[in-house]
Amino acid sequence: xxxxxxxxxxTGAARNWIPIxxxxxxxxxxxxxxxxxxxxxxxFRAFDGHLYAVGNRDPYSGAYVISRGIVGTRGEEPVVAxxxxxxxxxxxxxxxxxxxxxxxxxxxxxxxNGTVEVSVE
Amino acid sequence: MRIVVAGYxxxxxxxxxxxxxxxFTGGLTLIGEEPRSAYDRVAxxxxxxxxxxxxxxxxxxxxxxxxxxxxxxxxxxxIDRARRxxxxxxxxxxxxxxxxxxxxxxxxxxxVPGAERAFVYRTIEDLRAIRAASEHATTGVVVGGGLLGLxxxxxxxxxxxxTHVVEMGGWLMPRQVDEGGGAVLRGHIERLGLTxxxxxxxxxxxxxxxxxxxxxxxxxxxxxxxxxxxxxDELARAAGLxxxxxxxxxxxxxxxxxxxxxxxxxxxxxxxxxxxxxxxxCNTMAEVAADRVLGGAAAFTGADLSAKLKLLGVDVASFxxxxxxxxVTYMDPVAGVYKKLFISDDxxxxxxxxxxxxxxxxxxxxxMVGSELTAQPSDLLFAGAQGAGPDGAGYPDxxxxxxxxxxxxxxxxxxxxxQGLTDVAGVKKCTRAGASCGSCVPALVSILxxxxxxxxxxxxxxxxxxxxxxxxxxxxxGIGTFSQLIAEHGQGxxxxxxxPAVASILASLNGGHVLEGERAxxxxxxxxxxxxxxxxxxxxxxxxxPGGEITPEKLIVIGEVARDFGLYTKITGGxxxxxxxxxxxxxxxxxxxxxxxxxxxxHAYGKALRTxxxxxxxxxxxxxxxxxxxxxxxxxLRYRGLRSPHKIKSAVSGCARECxxxxxxxxxxxxxxxxxxxxxxxxxxxxPRHADLLAQDLSDDELIRVIDRFLMFYIRTADRLQRTxxxxxxxxxGHLREVIIEDSLGICADLDAGMERHVNDxxxxxxxxxxxxxxxxxxxxxxxxxxxxxxxxxxxxxxDQIKPVLLEVTRR
Ligand SMILES: Cc1cc2nc3c(=O)[nH]c(=O)nc-3n(C[C@H](O)[C@H](O)[C@H](O)COP(=O)(O)OP(=O)(O)OC[C@H]3O[C@@H](n4cnc5c(N)ncnc54)[C@H](O)[C@@H]3O)c2cc1C
Numbered sequence: 001x002x003x004x005x006x007x008x009x010x011t012g013a014a015r016n017w018i019p020i021x022x023x024x025x026x027x028x029x030x031x032x033x034x035x036x037x038x039x040x041x042x043x044f045r046a047f048d049g050h051l052y053a054v055g056n057r058d059p060y061s062g063a064y065v066i067s068r069g070i071v072g073t074r075g076e077e078p079v080v081a082x083x084x085x086x087x088x089x090x091x092x093x094x095x096x097x098x099x100x101x102x103x104x105x106x107x108x109x110x111x112x113n114g115t116v117e118v119s120v121e
Numbered sequence: 122m123r124i125v126v127a128g129y130x131x132x133x134x135x136x137x138x139x140x141x142x143x144x145f146t147g148g149l150t151l152i153g154e155e156p157r158s159a160y161d162r163v164a165x166x167x168x169x170x171x172x173x174x175x176x177x178x179x180x181x182x183x184x185x186x187x188x189x190x191x192x193x194x195x196x197x198x199x200i201d202r203a204r205r206x207x208x209x210x211x212x213x214x215x216x217x218x219x220x221x222x223x224x225x226x227x228x229x230x231x232x233v234p235g236a237e238r239a240f241v242y243r244t245i246e247d248l249r250a251i252r253a254a255s256e257h258a259t260t261g262v263v264v265g266g267g268l269l270g271l272x273x274x275x276x277x278x279x280x281x282x283x284t285h286v287v288e289m290g291g292w293l294m295p296r297q298v299d300e301g302g303g304a305v306l307r308g309h310i311e312r313l314g315l316t317x318x319x320x321x322x323x324x325x326x327x328x329x330x331x332x333x334x335x336x337x338x339x340x341x342x343x344x345x346x347x348x349x350x351x352x353x354d355e356l357a358r359a360a361g362l363x364x365x366x367x368x369x370x371x372x373x374x375x376x377x378x379x380x381x382x383x384x385x386x387x388x389x390x391x392x393x394x395x396x397x398x399x400x401x402x403c404n405t406m407a408e409v410a411a412d413r414v415l416g417g418a419a420a421f422t423g424a425d426l427s428a429k430l431k432l433l434g435v436d437v438a439s440f441x442x443x444x445x446x447x448x449v450t451y452m453d454p455v456a457g458v459y460k461k462l463f464i465s466d467d468x469x470x471x472x473x474x475x476x477x478x479x480x481x482x483x484x485x486x487x488x489m490v491g492s493e494l495t496a497q498p499s500d501l502l503f504a505g506a507q508g509a510g511p512d513g514a515g516y517p518d519x520x521x522x523x524x525x526x527x528x529x530x531x532x533x534x535x536x537x538x539x540q541g542l543t544d545v546a547g548v549k550k551c552t553r554a555g556a557s558c559g560s561c562v563p564a565l566v567s568i569l570x571x572x573x574x575x576x577x578x579x580x581x582x583x584x585x586x587x588x589x590x591x592x593x594x595x596x597x598x599g600i601g602t603f604s605q606l607i608a609e610h611g612q613g614x615x616x617x618x619x620x621p622a623v624a625s626i627l628a629s630l631n632g633g634h635v636l637e638g639e640r641a642x643x644x645x646x647x648x649x650x651x652x653x654x655x656x657x658x659x660x661x662x663x664x665x666x667p668g669g670e671i672t673p674e675k676l677i678v679i680g681e682v683a684r685d686f687g688l689y690t691k692i693t694g695g696x697x698x699x700x701x702x703x704x705x706x707x708x709x710x711x712x713x714x715x716x717x718x719x720x721x722x723x724h725a726y727g728k729a730l731r732t733x734x735x736x737x738x739x740x741x742x743x744x745x746x747x748x749x750x751x752x753x754x755x756x757x758l759r760y761r762g763l764r765s766p767h768k769i770k771s772a773v774s775g776c777a778r779e780c781x782x783x784x785x786x787x788x789x790x791x792x793x794x795x796x797x798x799x800x801x802x803x804x805x806x807x808x809p810r811h812a813d814l815l816a817q818d819l820s821d822d823e824l825i826r827v828i829d830r831f832l833m834f835y836i837r838t839a840d841r842l843q844r845t846x847x848x849x850x851x852x853x854x855g856h857l858r859e860v861i862i863e864d865s866l867g868i869c870a871d872l873d874a875g876m877e878r879h880v881n882d883x884x885x886x887x888x889x890x891x892x893x894x895x896x897x898x899x900x901x902x903x904x905x906x907x908x909x910x911x912x913x914x915x916x917x918x919x920x921d922q923i924k925p926v927l928l929e930v931t932r933r
Contacts, residue, residue, distance in 0.1 A: 021904040029614070029642040030649075032904040033911075040913070043904070047604075047614050057913075062928025063658035064913045068646040072616035074582070081617035083646035083654055088617070 017110065017117040023051075026116065031067035031080065036120050041107055042067035043116060044091060046078050052091035053107040053118045058082040059096075066104060122147035124414065125207060125217035127197040127356060128224035129153025131162055132387025132403045134182050136221060139411035141187035148189050150215055152207070154196040155244055157181055163400050166276050167870065168248050173823050174864050177245050197224075200360040202380055219414055222357060222370055222378070222385040223407070226350035226398070231264070235326030239264070239344040242273045251343060255280040258342020262286075262331050264323050265347035266293040268432070273345045274315055275433045284315050285339050287331075289322040289348075297428065297439045298459075301452055302477040305459035309435040309478065312457075323348075352389045352396050365391040374420040376410040384410045393423055401527075402426075425521075429483045434874075436480035441473025441490035449498045453478075460502050462486070469493055471501070481598055484561050488520030488530075522568070523554035523561045530568060537572045545569065545590060562593040580841060581618040584611040588766060588841040592626050596837075601631060603643050621645045622841045625728055628764035629836050630875075632882040634889055635727075635764075636896045647726035650900070651886055652708055657925035659914055660708060661701040662688070663725035664715050665761060668735045668753035668773075669696025678718040686711055689922045695732035695770065697723060702923050704910055709900050712887045721885040724762060728842075730769045733757040734782070738775030738792070747792030749775035752821070756790075759825065762883050763832065766839040766848075784812045787845040788828055793817070797824045801831055801857070802849035810846040813854050816862065826873070830861035833872035 020034045026045035033056050034041045040056035044067075056064045061084040069080040071091075078091040088097045094106040108119045124140075126133045129151045137149060153159070160180040167175040184191060196210040206216040228241035240251050255261070261277035263270050266288025277284040286293070292303025293310070307317050321335040331341045352369040363371040363379040369391025376384045376392070387403040388396065397403060402424035412419035427440035435457070445463030452459050458478035465472055471489050476482055486501060494501065516522065518531035536542055536551045545565050549555045555562045566586060579585045584607075586594065591606075600606050603623050607615055615623075624643035628635055635641070635648050647653050652660035664679065679698050683690045688711075689701040703711055725731060733756045736742065738749030753773040763769070772781040773790040783789025789800040795818040803812030816827055834857070839848040849857060859865040861872070890896045902911040916923040 019905070025898070025904060027642055027899070028639075030899075033902060034905045035903040035909060035912075036905070040903075040911075061656060061658075063656065064911060065646070065654070065658045068649065068654075070617040070620050070645065071614075071642070072583075072620060073613040074616065075613075078614075079616070084656075086617050 015108065015119040016121055017112070017119050019112075020116045020118055023111050023114050023116050026051075029071045031069065031071065033064065033067040034118065036118060039120055040064045041118055041120070042080070043109065043118065044071055044078075044080060046071065046091070050078070051109040051111065051116060052078065053109045054080070054089065054091060054094050055105040055107075057104070058084050058087075059102050059104065060085055060087055122218050122414075123216060124149050124219045124221065125215050126151045126221045126223055127200075127207060128222065128353075128387075128389070129155070129191070129193070130159050130223060130225045130387065131182075131400055132225065132407045133221070133223035134159035134185070135404045135407035136223065136386060136411050137185040137188050139408050140415070141185040143411065143415055145187045145415065149187050150190040150192070150217075151184075151188055152192045152195055152197050152209060152215065154194070155246070156194045157245070158184055158191065158193070160245065162243075164867075165242075165245070165248065166272050168245060169252060169276050169279060170870075172869070172873065173826055174862060174869065180245070197356060200356055200383070202360055202383070205382060218382065220383045221410060221414075222383065222389055223387045224353040224356065224389045226352045226388040226396075228346060229349045229351050230346055231323060231348055233323050233325050236346070238326045238328070239346045242269060242276075242345050242347055243350075248276075251276070251345065252280060254343045255282055258282060260284075260340040261343040261345070262339055262341040263345045263347055264331075265349065266290070266317070266319065267296060267347065267349070268294060268430070270345075270347035271310070271432050273347050274310075277343060277345065278313070278315060282343060285341070286310070286315060286317050287321065287323060287333060287339075288317070288319045291320050293317065293319065294437065297437065297443075298475045298477060299443065299461065301450060301461065302437075302459045302475050305452070305454060305457055305477045306432075306435060306437065308454065309457050310433055313433055315433075350388070350398060352391070354389055357383075357385065357389075365394070365396075369396045374409075374422055375413040375418075376406050376421060377413065384413070386410045392421055395423070397424060397426075399424075399426065399428070427483075427487055429480050435478060436476065438476045438480040438483035439474070440483060440487040441471070443473055443475060445472040447498075449502060451502045462498055462501060464494070464498050468498070471498075479599070484564065484597075488516050488522065492517065516564070516568075522564050523552075528552045528554035533565065533568055534572060537569065542569075544587070562590055562597070566590055580622060581616055583607060583613045583615050583619050586610070588622055588626070589838045591623065592630075592837055595623075595626050596630055601627070602639055603627070604639060615643075617645075618841070621648070621728075622766075624648070625764045625766065629879075632878065634884075634886060634896075636886075636890065636899075641896075641899070650705055650708060651712075651722060651726055651890060652703065653726045655701060655925070657914055657928060658911065659702050659704055659925070661699050661725070662703055662708065662711055662715075663693070663697055663699050663723040664720035665723035665757070666697040666732075667757040667761075668733055668750050670735075670750055670754060675718060675720070678715070678720070682711055682714050685714075687916075687923060689924070693725075693732075696734045697725075697732060699725070702916065702925070704902060704914060705900050706902055706907070706910065709891050709897055713891050716885070716888050716891060722762070722887040724886075727762075728765055728767050730757070730760040730763050730765070730771070732770065733760075734770075734772040734786075736773075736775050736780035738773075742775060744778060745775035745792070746794055747775055747797065749773040749781065749790075749792055752790065752797070752824075753781075755821075756825070756828065759880055760828075760832065762886070763836075763879055765832070765836045767842050767844045769832070769835075769845070785809065786812060788812070788831060790824065796820050799824060799827055802846045802854075804844055804846035808846070813849065815854070815858065827861065829876040830869055830872045831857070833875045834861055834868075837872075837875075 031042045031044040042056040044052045056066050068083045079088050081088045094103045096102040159182050197207045199208045208214050261282035261284045263274040264287050266286050274284050274286045292300050293306050321333045324332045324334045354364045354370045357370040370385035372385050372390045386406040409419040409421045429438035446466030447464040450461045460476045462474040463472040516530045520530050522530050555565050620643040683700050691699050693699050733753040735749045735753035739745030769787045771788050772783040772786045774781040774783045775792045785803045785805045789812050791798045797819045798817050799815045800812035801815045804810045901907040915926040
């Protein structure tokens with residue numbers, strides 16, 4: 001299998017990719033949490049197969065629950081709503097659409113030989 | 122003026138009702154052979170159900186005010202046209218200025234040996250006799266596989282008989298569907314356990330069995346003949362009035378017979394060379410005759426014989442012409458669907474169609490009969506099922522949008538304009554369109570939109586419909602997945618508002634596991650992990666404790682589980698025990714222990730029935746008058762797992778002291794000396810509301826029936842996250858009572874069937890989950906480190922139990 005998607009590092013420097021799980025392990029339109037070098041990352045598989053990774057911590061509640069939110073769209077934007085109080089974050093930019101001053105970190109993803117990989121540099 | 126009506130069935134009733142509405146003040150005498158006034162014959166079969174609201178008195182219409190005399194259980198035996206008087210079997214003579222024949226029709230009894238042993242299916246007395254005979258029988262045979270025969274067969278099945286249907290024609294319902302449709306229908310009916318014999322007639326009836334013309338012998342404790350009806354024209358015939366060669370009293374378009382002083386209406390009349398066997402045209406004839414008697418010029422010029430019905434749970438619809446130069450057919454024998462459309466020879470005009478197993482195209486295509494096709498004929502076969510929604514906006518003004526209540530698009534448009542209607546509920550209330558079967562609701566939405574009314578009820582940016590509208594769309598179209606619904610009726614990929622709402626609708630309508638396939642992704646985190654999320658990302662676990670009754674052994678198990686997993690324990694307001702602080706990967710282990718000890722999900726995480734709380738009741742309490750605990754347990758077990766627009770709470774108090782606080786619940790029950798009082802729409806919480814008394818002194822069965830309907834009607838029509846309190850304020854207690862007690866919309870059978878399905882299909886979600894490795898996969902804190910607990914979850918101790926350590930948050 002080849003790479004179906006990747007987000008390139010802005011500098012072009014070699015990235016450190018960390019395998020997470022099989023692409024098939026992710027339920028479409030649902031997230032999963034991963035523990036990557038002490039960081040909690042929420043990985044999502046959109047309906048069209050696209051992958052997104054954002055920080056798992058909900059900045060509003062402080063709980064690590066973003067991966068358990070409902071995935072959908074706002075206009076064209078793929079989004080996730082935190083399960084705690086339902087604030088909505090862009091999966092592309094990490095910015096809270098209801099409150100642009102708040103954001104969750106985003107991480108590049110790719111699929112190699114059927115394995116989802118995330119880069120945390 | 123003295124008017125005499127011979128026969129007192131639905132047509133006679135409508136005639137008298139029309140005269141009353143028009144202020145008629147002369148003499149109006151109704152003479153009927155049956156022992157009661159006219160009743161709703163169309164609903165006759167419901168009489169066998171024994172449900173509240175289906176007794177003989179319930180089905181019987183009130184006598185209209187214009188009627189000056191009623192003679193029941195007396196038959197008109199002769200008409201003396203010269204003297205203008207009728208005589209009756211009891212020897213009574215009644216003079217008339219105008220005579221109206223409304224004698225209806227009689228079942229045709231084939232002249233076979235033993236026919237006297239069989240029953241017919243026409244009157245309340247017929248059904249009483251069938252019910253009595255069924256008590257001593259195990260097998261039944263219905264002769265005749267038409268509409269009424271199949272209805273009778275279903276009734277026999279409902280009475281517990283192993284039932285056969287014998288149809289002389291080559292297939293079932295030969296008058297409504299063609300051979301292909303008949304074959305598909307047969308498949309459905311055989312799957313229900315009925316045995317079908319076609320292409321052979323009845324030879325004779327012997328005690329305990331029938332013999333068919335092809336020699337087949339069938340055991341038959343009860344035989345019902347449903348081989349067609351014959352107009353009752355014997356009076357007219359004897360009086361020398363014109364009758365048709367195959368029966369029926371000949372009338373002109375003003376319903377006048379060959380004697381200008383005598384009219385005929387209903388099933389006994391032959392109008393334009395046709396006898397009509399449906400109540401709609403019979404009513405129209407009665408209205409025309411009433412108008413003529415009063416000097417008007419109304420005319421009966423034929424009627425639309427389209428029909429859409431649910432027979433034995435199968436949709437059957439036919440409309441327009443059932444033949445044409447061209448036709449297109451769709452057939453899926455596995456799914457049991459057959460659809461055929463008839464088209465003019467230039468392939469441009471829709472002439473009619475037949476649908477079995479999926480009547481979705483009916484509502485959309487019927488108004489288009491006679492007009493130019495708007496799409497490829499083959500696409501029209503899927504109208505309503507796929508692709509473009511029902512474009513009510515494209516209908517002409519005279520198109521009938523609601524066929525149940527006969528409402529045209531023009532009427533709907535003027536109601537919208539004149540009454541300033543803004544939503545489907547308003548249109549339903551004002552015009553009755555959409556108030557019965559609901560299949561035209563999507564068309565109503567598009568008409569509202571085309572009239573420039575922003576319905577304003579849109580659930581979210583993905584669906585232009587309110588929750589009740591979406592519910593109807595899913596129900597009527599039989600939609601099974603979110604993806605199908607959003608592709609056909611919405612846009613984008615949904616959100617945290619519409620996904621759980623649709624998940625709940627799919628659960629209410631289709632049952633099944635909430636974590637099955639695509640549905641898992643629609644659920645809120647609570648439903649996704651079948652537990653309640655708490656502020657630090659852990660979950661709480663609530664096993665069901667029906668009625669708050671629990672054995673010491675089970676209490677010990679809960680204590681042991683809490684101790685072994687280190688959970689915080691608290692007694693809830695709903696008389697059960699909540700265990701807090703579980704991490705996702707612990708949930709299946711906790712539930713394995715609980716399920717092994719006989720517990721099941723308490724659905725504390727779902728928009729569903731929570732608990733039915735109770736006081737200790739008459740078993741122990743010296744004041745109690747009924748067994749409130751027993752009833753609470755029965756209700757909790759009946760409605761457990763029922764997904765709804767919001768959570769539902771209940772309570773049962775064993776006497777008027779009301780220790781269970783039932784009047785603060787969505788449905789609360791308070792025992793009386795004579796049974797149970799049912800209160801609905803109570804609420805604690807943010808906006809407290811005392812529940813309203815809906816019905817009094819109910820028996821156990823009546824109580825359950827009314828609650829069944831209350832809950833199903835709520836599930837069907839409430840908005841997203843609307844508790845019963847707000848819902849009742851919106852629809853009114855009077856309307857609620859009309860719909861679920863008086864069945865004013867004719868939907869109670871559907872509501873009952875919906876609840877029946879829920880009760881039969883219930884299973885414990887947690888047992889099913891721990892038995893399914895696929896569903897268990899989601900219960901890990903980290904996909905890449907399944908054994909690692911979430912390090913962010915930390916507890917401290919307070920009053921000897923755990924307590925979450927406060928998390929750092931962004932406050933805005
Ligand atoms: C089980 C069943 C289900 C049905 N379902 C549907 C349906 O779903 N949709 C639909 O459109 N239609 C349905 N029908 C048909 C509908 O009931 C009839 O079209 C309607 O009842 C016709 O009304 P009517 O008043 O003309 O005749 P009837 O209902 O037959 O009433 C005539 C009355 O006159 C009495 N009578 C006859 N002769 C005399 C006499 N000489 N003196 C005094 N009284 C006399 C009869 O006893 C009877 O009470 C159904 C019928 C049955 C039996």
